Amino acid sequence: ETGVTQTPRHLVMGMTNKKSLKCEQHLGHNAMYWYKQSAKKPLELMFVYNFKEQTENNSVPSRFSPECPNSSHLFLHLHTLQPEDSALYLCASSHLWDSFNYGYTFGSGTRLTVV
Amino acid sequence: ELKVEQNPLFLSMQEGKNYTIYCNYSTTSDRLYWYRQDPGKSLESLFVLLSNGAVKQEGRLMASLDTKARLSTLHITAAVHDLSATYFCAASPSDYKLSFGAGTTVTVRA
Numbered sequence: 001e002t003g004v005t006q007t008p009r010h011l012v013m014g015m016t017n018k019k020s021l022k023c024e025q026h027l028g029h030n031a032m033y034w035y036k037q038s039a040k041k042p043l044e045l046m047f048v049y050n051f052k053e054q055t056e057n058n059s060v061p062s063r064f065s066p067e068c069p070n071s072s073h074l075f076l077h078l079h080t081l082q083p084e085d086s087a088l089y090l091c092a093s094s095h096l097w098d099s100f101n102y103g104y105t106f107g108s109g110t111r112l113t114v115v
Numbered sequence: 116e117l118k119v120e121q122n123p124l125f126l127s128m129q130e131g132k133n134y135t136i137y138c139n140y141s142t143t144s145d146r147l148y149w150y151r152q153d154p155g156k157s158l159e160s161l162f163v164l165l166s167n168g169a170v171k172q173e174g175r176l177m178a179s180l181d182t183k184a185r186l187s188t189l190h191i192t193a194a195v196h197d198l199s200a201t202y203f204c205a206a207s208p209s210d211y212k213l214s215f216g217a218g219t220t221v222t223v224r225a
Binding site: 004035040041042043045048056090092101102103104105106107108109111 | 119124146148150155156157158159160163165203205212213214215216217218
């Protein structure tokens with residue numbers, strides 16, 4: 001257990017479904033991140049939240065909608081996804097001003113399959 | 116935009132031999148991070164290199180950073196099966212963002 005918990009671990013959804021991914025950390029971190037990990041590609045940063053405020057959206061399609069109700073929780077709401085969205089979605093957290101020195105703590109990820 | 120390139124992308128190691136993974140990055144970054152990922156698991160932090168010339172060692176792994184050459188290396192000494200995993204390097208273009216390489220998948224064979 002890394003201190004960052006993601007649920008569910010696996011998710012299969014149809015293209016017309018709506019689902020949500022959840023990430024929770026109790027490390028006292030104030031920054032949280034969503035990354036997409038596809039086969040044979042570098043990790044892609046999707047969203048960054050600092051102190052619950054979104055500070056980065058890396059041109060992510062609107063079918064992905066993040067939500068950060070507090071510094072400990074991060075959601076990724078999914079709707080009308082495409083098969084190419086199938087990937088491992090990783091959540092990470094860090095101390096905003098200590099990321100430079102310590103990097104991130106990652107969750108175990110949600111393996112998403114869109115059918 | 117900071118680009119991070121690792122090579123090789125796949126590395127088949129023989130037990131007991133030494134190998135090196137290379138990580139190049141395209142623009143200035145004073146920090147370099149190495150992570151390990153086992154199949155189906157999270158990314159685990161291995162090393163954080165904080166300055167030019169930094170060298171860190173943990174067991175059979177040693178990482179170094181040359182910021183002038185924009186190059187970090189991860190050296191594996193006397194490979195063992197437990198080191199089979201995917202290794203990622205990441206550089207930091209700003210205070211809190213990390214840009215990752217594609218990963219090097221390591222398989223150690225007897």
